[in-house]
Amino acid sequence: MTGIKIGQYVHGDSFLHSLDPRIKIICCIVIMVSVLINYSWYYLLFHLLLIIMAIKASGLSFRFMSGCLRSIRYLLLVTFVLQIFLTPGEAVLSLGRISISQEGLLIASINLLRLLILFFGSLLLIMTTSPIKLSAGIEFLLLPLNKLNIPVHHFTTILSISFRFIPTLIEEATIIKNAQRSRGAQFDSPNLIVRLKSYMAIIIPLFEASLLRAEELGEAMDSRCYTGHPNQLRMSSLKLMGKDLVLLGFMFLVLGIGISISLGSS
Amino acid sequence: MISIRNASYCYPQGERPALRNINLDIRENEILGIIGRNASGKSTLARLLNGVVIPSTGQVEIDGLSSAIPENRGLIKQKVALLLAEPDNQFVSNLVEEDVAFGPENLGLAPSEIRRRVDTALQMVSMEDYAKYPPYLLSGGQKQRVCIAGLLAMRPKYMVLDEPTAMLDPQGKKEVRKILGELKEQEGLSIIIISHDLEELLQADRLVWLEQGQIKLQDSSRNLLARVDVLRNAGLGGLEISRLIEQLNMAGYDIPSDILSPSELVEELCRLR
Numbered sequence: 001m002t003g004i005k006i007g008q009y010v011h012g013d014s015f016l017h018s019l020d021p022r023i024k025i026i027c028c029i030v031i032m033v034s035v036l037i038n039y040s041w042y043y044l045l046f047h048l049l050l051i052i053m054a055i056k057a058s059g060l061s062f063r064f065m066s067g068c069l070r071s072i073r074y075l076l077l078v079t080f081v082l083q084i085f086l087t088p089g090e091a092v093l094s095l096g097r098i099s100i101s102q103e104g105l106l107i108a109s110i111n112l113l114r115l116l117i118l119f120f121g122s123l124l125l126i127m128t129t130s131p132i133k134l135s136a137g138i139e140f141l142l143l144p145l146n147k148l149n150i151p152v153h154h155f156t157t158i159l160s161i162s163f164r165f166i167p168t169l170i171e172e173a174t175i176i177k178n179a180q181r182s183r184g185a186q187f188d189s190p191n192l193i194v195r196l197k198s199y200m201a202i203i204i205p206l207f208e209a210s211l212l213r214a215e216e217l218g219e220a221m222d223s224r225c226y227t228g229h230p231n232q233l234r235m236s237s238l239k240l241m242g243k244d245l246v247l248l249g250f251m252f253l254v255l256g257i258g259i260s261i262s263l264g265s266s
Numbered sequence: 267m268i269s270i271r272n273a274s275y276c277y278p279q280g281e282r283p284a285l286r287n288i289n290l291d292i293r294e295n296e297i298l299g300i301i302g303r304n305a306s307g308k309s310t311l312a313r314l315l316n317g318v319v320i321p322s323t324g325q326v327e328i329d330g331l332s333s334a335i336p337e338n339r340g341l342i343k344q345k346v347a348l349l350l351a352e353p354d355n356q357f358v359s360n361l362v363e364e365d366v367a368f369g370p371e372n373l374g375l376a377p378s379e380i381r382r383r384v385d386t387a388l389q390m391v392s393m394e395d396y397a398k399y400p401p402y403l404l405s406g407g408q409k410q411r412v413c414i415a416g417l418l419a420m421r422p423k424y425m426v427l428d429e430p431t432a433m434l435d436p437q438g439k440k441e442v443r444k445i446l447g448e449l450k451e452q453e454g455l456s457i458i459i460i461s462h463d464l465e466e467l468l469q470a471d472r473l474v475w476l477e478q479g480q481i482k483l484q485d486s487s488r489n490l491l492a493r494v495d496v497l498r499n500a501g502l503g504g505l506e507i508s509r510l511i512e513q514l515n516m517a518g519y520d521i522p523s524d525i526l527s528p529s530e531l532v533e534e535l536c537r538l539r
Contacts, residue, residue, distance in 0.1 A: 009360045131359055131364075216356070219318060220350055220356040224343070225369060227372065234377065235363070235377055236377070
């Protein structure tokens with residue numbers, strides 16, 4: 001299958017694909033909490049190793065996954081640069097009034113590592129779980145909120161449809177961008193204001209097209225008997241297996257170790 | 267049978283009615299074509315048939331179920347499937363089989379029955395090999411076939427197709443037309459096609475011409491498609507073969523105007539010699 005886009009579900013029969021979506025979501029949250037509460041290099045590198053193993057177990061290519069980093073390269077760069085220059089501490093390199101501190105380098109590297117783990121962790125979740133299964137998993141985990149009259153089913157339907165429409169809107173944005181460029185929009189102008197104005201010429205028609213699409217989608221869903229009421233009978237029902245529970249136990253063990261390391265160091 | 271009696275409809279912000287005094291019967295196992303200029307009320311009529319739009323006055327009955335009664339609307343939508351022009355706006359999932367399963371899931375069927383219906387529907391449109399594909403990797407024709415499968419999985423009796431090939435390339439149009447012919451022959455479905463494409467309407471048994479929200483004319487497709495003057499008025503221009511016959515007759519030949527296929531025309535021309 002060629003033409004896979006970043007963040008879109010890729011069907012497969014791998015170990016990661018076969019896991020219950022609820023477990024994958026919980027594991028993803030556990031990883032997020034673990035890496036955010038802990039500064040230990042070893043602990044973070046261990047998580048990076050886990051992510052690499054998970055990529056291997058997902059059947060997705062390392063080349064494709066590393067290519068996805070392009071989409072967050074500016075975020076990584078800005079985070080890294082700001083951390084190394086703005087963290088006070090013992091200077092290792094000075095360029096006039098600006099200096100790079102040892103602590104800044106350490107914190108910037110740790111945060112870079114954290115961002116990588118969070119990015120790949122969430123990417124693996126959404127690329128190995130179909131939108132319908134993902135929303136079924138989220139719906140199950142948020143079920144208690146129903147008691148507070150929060151419309152969980154509506155929220156998860158919106159979420160899964162948003163995932164579904166990402167490639168369509170990207171394609172639409174590209175078409176509009178090319179159309180506006182052919183009409184003189186200057187997306188590469190050195191003048192920031194001109195560039196911003198050019199991008200506005202994409203956003204407005206894209207927004208309008210999205211509303212039209214939403215209207216038609218609503219009509220199509222209505223025609224297919226969608227009523228907005230939760231329906232627990234899906235083609236692939238959620239089923240917990242032994243491997244799901246083993247993985248969940250392992251991730252909580254990792255979290256427990258992380259918390260004890262964090263408490264020990266503070 | 268779908269029966270429309272004296273139905274009129276005006277959109278909430280509309281200045282004049284989109285449909286006026288429509289009387290129409292749609293029989294079982296029939297292909298009905300609806301033609302007309304833009305804004306003549308064709309799409310509103312399509313939505314009237316499956317209960318998405320309820321007539322302001324008059325009545326629409328589907329197998330005896332009135333669309334005016336809210337309790338009937340679920341069953342009506344199950345019986346009368348609606349296909350829109352743009353396949354991309356009809357997908358709810360990023361996986362073909364999950365999308366096809368959306369309708370049966372909404373009907374509250376058992377998972378094993380949903381699976382059976384999805385597999386059968388995908389086989390009916392020859393898309394079973396693409397069950398695990400995301401729709402964005404399919405061609406326009408394949409996408410529309412998946413949308414048709416999504417409707418077939420609900421086991422409808424009538425299918426309303428609102429310009430089903432408008433967004434497709436010639437190959438995609440060919441694929442969808444082939445499927446529609448098969449559905450009528452093999453599944454006994456009634457198909458209502460709204461189209462500006464006369465080649466597509468050749469499959470129809472009967473045509474209805476809508477003009478400013480009213481039925482101006484209805485006749486067998488053979489009779490109506492041969493009338494280039496009517497088709498011009500309906501903004502469709504006429505079939506290429508009918509235009510050719512018109513030119514030949516103007517040049518002094520006497521060829522029957524109801525010929526719609528090249529082979530029939532060749533036969534007629536050979537007879538002239």
